Amino acid sequence: MTRWTAPALALWMAVAAPAAPLAQEIARLLESTPAVRGAFWGIEVRDVGTGNVVYSRNAERLFVPASNVKLLTTALALERLGSDFRFQTRVLSEAAPDSQGHIQGDVRLVGGGDPNLSGRAVPYRLGSATENPLAPIEALADQAVARGVKSIGGAIVGDDTWYVWEPFPEGWAVDDTLYEYGAPVSALTINDNAFTLTLRPAARAGELAELTLAPPLEYYQIDNRVETVAAGGVRKVHLDREPGSRQLRLWGSLPLRAIPEVLFLAVSDPAEYAARALRRALEDRGIAVAGGVSVAHHFPGEEHPLADSAGYELARRDSAPLVEDLKITAKVSQNLHGELALRAVGRARSKVGSRQAGLEEMKAFLGEIGIGAAAYSLSDGSGLDRADLVTPSALVKLLRHMYASPARESWISLLPVGGQDGTLSERFGEGPAAGRIHAKTGTLSHISTLSGYAERPDGNTLAFSILVNNYNGPAAEVRSVMDRICTLILE
Numbered sequence: 001m002t003r004w005t006a007p008a009l010a011l012w013m014a015v016a017a018p019a020a021p022l023a024q025e026i027a028r029l030l031e032s033t034p035a036v037r038g039a040f041w042g043i044e045v046r047d048v049g050t051g052n053v054v055y056s057r058n059a060e061r062l063f064v065p066a067s068n069v070k071l072l073t074t075a076l077a078l079e080r081l082g083s084d085f086r087f088q089t090r091v092l093s094e095a096a097p098d099s100q101g102h103i104q105g106d107v108r109l110v111g112g113g114d115p116n117l118s119g120r121a122v123p124y125r126l127g128s129a130t131e132n133p134l135a136p137i138e139a140l141a142d143q144a145v146a147r148g149v150k151s152i153g154g155a156i157v158g159d160d161t162w163y164v165w166e167p168f169p170e171g172w173a174v175d176d177t178l179y180e181y182g183a184p185v186s187a188l189t190i191n192d193n194a195f196t197l198t199l200r201p202a203a204r205a206g207e208l209a210e211l212t213l214a215p216p217l218e219y220y221q222i223d224n225r226v227e228t229v230a231a232g233g234v235r236k237v238h239l240d241r242e243p244g245s246r247q248l249r250l251w252g253s254l255p256l257r258a259i260p261e262v263l264f265l266a267v268s269d270p271a272e273y274a275a276r277a278l279r280r281a282l283e284d285r286g287i288a289v290a291g292g293v294s295v296a297h298h299f300p301g302e303e304h305p306l307a308d309s310a311g312y313e314l315a316r317r318d319s320a321p322l323v324e325d326l327k328i329t330a331k332v333s334q335n336l337h338g339e340l341a342l343r344a345v346g347r348a349r350s351k352v353g354s355r356q357a358g359l360e361e362m363k364a365f366l367g368e369i370g371i372g373a374a375a376y377s378l379s380d381g382s383g384l385d386r387a388d389l390v391t392p393s394a395l396v397k398l399l400r401h402m403y404a405s406p407a408r409e410s411w412i413s414l415l416p417v418g419g420q421d422g423t424l425s426e427r428f429g430e431g432p433a434a435g436r437i438h439a440k441t442g443t444l445s446h447i448s449t450l451s452g453y454a455e456r457p458d459g460n461t462l463a464f465s466i467l468v469n470n471y472n473g474p475a476a477e478v479r480s481v482m483d484r485i486c487t488l489i490l491e
Contacts, residue, residue, distance in 0.1 A: 011417050019169075022055055025488050029481050030059045035473020036481050042467040044392040045489050047126050047460060048403045048453070053490060054462060059396075062377070062389040065466035066442030067333045068449045071395060072376075074414055075402050076358075077341040081348055083323035083410045087114035090189075091278070092311030093152075101150030106159040106291065108311065109140070109278050111188025111271065113318040113353070115337045116328070118191045122320045124327045126421040132323045133191040133215045134277050136317055141281035143315030147280075155291030156279040158271030162187035163343045163353030165297035167268075171385035178241060180264035182384060185339040186271055187353060191215060192336055193270040199237060199261040201254040202228040208309030209254050209261075217280065225251040226261075237261045244261045257329050271295040300354070321411050330414040330440055331422030335382035342381030355380065366394075369388050369401040383442055392465035395451045399463035403453070412438055415452050418486075427479070432457075439464075445472055454490050462489055 031037050044059035046052060077085075090110045093103045116122055117137065119130040130139070160263050167184030170179055176182030180194035195217070199209040209226040226237055237252040246268070253263060267273040275293040282289055319325070322344075329337040341357070346357025359378055366376065375394035379385040402411045416422025418437035419429035428434050439452025451465035466485060 011069075015458060019422045022488060026055060026057070026485055027101035029484055029488075031472065032481060033477050035471050035477045038473075039471035039478060040469045042392040042469075043465070043485070044396045045454075045462050046396050046400065048400050048463045049238040049460070051400065056093060056393075057143045059393040059465075060375075060391050062079075062375075062391055063449075063469050064444065064447050065383055065388055065390045065395070065451075065467060066444045066447050066449050067335075067338075067383040068390070068395060068440055068442040068451050068465070068467070069378065069381065069388050070333065071398060071440050071451060072362065072366070072378070072390075073338045073341050073381040074330050075398055075411065076362050077322065077326060077345055078402075078407050078411060078414075079405070080345045080361060080366065081322055083321055083407065085257040085322040085348075087319040089114050089117060089136075089140070089317045089319075090311075090313055091144060094138070094311060096312045097147065097149050101148045103149060103152045104154070106151050106157050106294075107144075107314065108159045109137075109274055110162070111187065111274070113163050113187045113189075113340055113347070114317070115189055115325050115334075115340045116194075116319060117189060117274075117317070120328070123324045123329070124331055124421075126425055134281065134427055137190060137274065137277045138281045140315040140317060141278060141285055141287075144282065145285050145287065147314050149287055149314060149475070151290070152282070152295055153290050156275045156282070156289060156293050157296055158188055158269075158273070158275030158278075158293065159188045159296040160188035160271040161296050161298035162346060163298065163356075165299050166226035169339070169355060169380040169385050171379050171387040173386075176384060177243070177266060177268075178239065180266055181335050183266040184268060184270060184335045185336065185343065185355075186269075187343075188271045189340065190270065190274045190277060192334070193267050193273070195219070195265060195267065197222075197263045197265055199226055199250070199254060201256050201258050201265075203452065204228065205230045205256055211250075215277075217273070217277055219267055219276065220246055220248040223247060223249045225249075227253050228251045229255055231256040231258075235261075237263075239263065241266075241268075246429055270296060271297065291449040296355075317444065321414070326414050331416050333423055333441060335384050338382035339380060341379065364373070366398075369397065371397055384444075386444065390467075392451075392467050395465040395467075396463045399451065399453065399465070399474045405463070412453065415439055416441065428486070429481055431487055433483070433490055436490060437486050437487075441474070448475060448482065450482050450486070454486055456490055466487060 042058040045054040116409035119133040183193035196214040233255045347353030376390040415438040416424035419434035423441040436455040442449035
């Protein structure tokens, strides 16, 4: 039996008394609805400075974190590469153009891992409109013209050998790879390796729906069998593509005058897609290209990737500083960018741009900050893999480490802000938590997560992680309780 001295008992009561109402309030919230009550909840809240526990529930248990994995990936990239790290994309030939502006052989578009060869606004801005998604490729073509290129005797080669060609982590579902959120990972990435396919009903029932692509660059063979039906009819569009196939099948129906059906789809081989874009841009500028397009991949086990070889530089694009892309990765939860950041670390540290090299560096990093291997199991850099596991305690330890690091300001700038931007722009907007929650969201089927910082009105900052698995009900109910917990810990 423990014997308490009077001063020790008084101290314990002073510390424990404020926590009791919070624990009671959270317990009440976790019983509020069947969906919430039946879920598996893991929560840890600590003062970032003292490390004192404010609240804990299943904090040492493993949970599927969904996109909270991006906290680990962006922290790794920021610490290992630095906020000013930049990517390079180059257009190379074996020799300079001759006196007639002719290049004898192939021209290579060499990717260096830049995630933002697109029309996206950089730096990140909430709701900022995107411009021409092929503008960076067209700018490279303009540079080639300025170098005096008038004709190319060979092909345009999409070269993504800077990273190992492992387009999909093993744990991603086959259906994920059809869509933009599961786009393949490539060192040569344009427009997030995705395109938008829009179907509009035709003018008359019985006719096929009208199809448009953005950007207007053909890649797949599209078999469109979506029929326009009478107004008020069934609206249902089906999509299918066999793994490895270049044929995209569409079927179903769209009623007359219905709003368009918009699909955000992935490109299966980004290097080829980029080569096609560059070839067209060159031809649009009057440069004749005798050959077609081809690709150069660095398959696992191969050495001496082509991207390391020398060549005559026809064009080059340097990316924005890494911190600007990490903001995009975290604020909009961009899966592909998380995967690219993981490989960038592997390439910089071990000269191998592979998923495994990145994960090995992640293991070393987490060990350095006191997170042991029992507290996590990671298979990717984005959290799309359902095999990823981590404890709330490990995430809070990461958050406390980054808060104490020299990179604190850059790090916190990456996170969505409640009621203001990113994936939290529509949460916490009206209450006392608005602008005081800086946190990363995560969502998969039956999974919702939120980890980050809560800035109390008294100036203290809390690091928290709320991981919810296995709920069976409306996601909005679970998120509402998560948000209420965040509000409680601010009080």
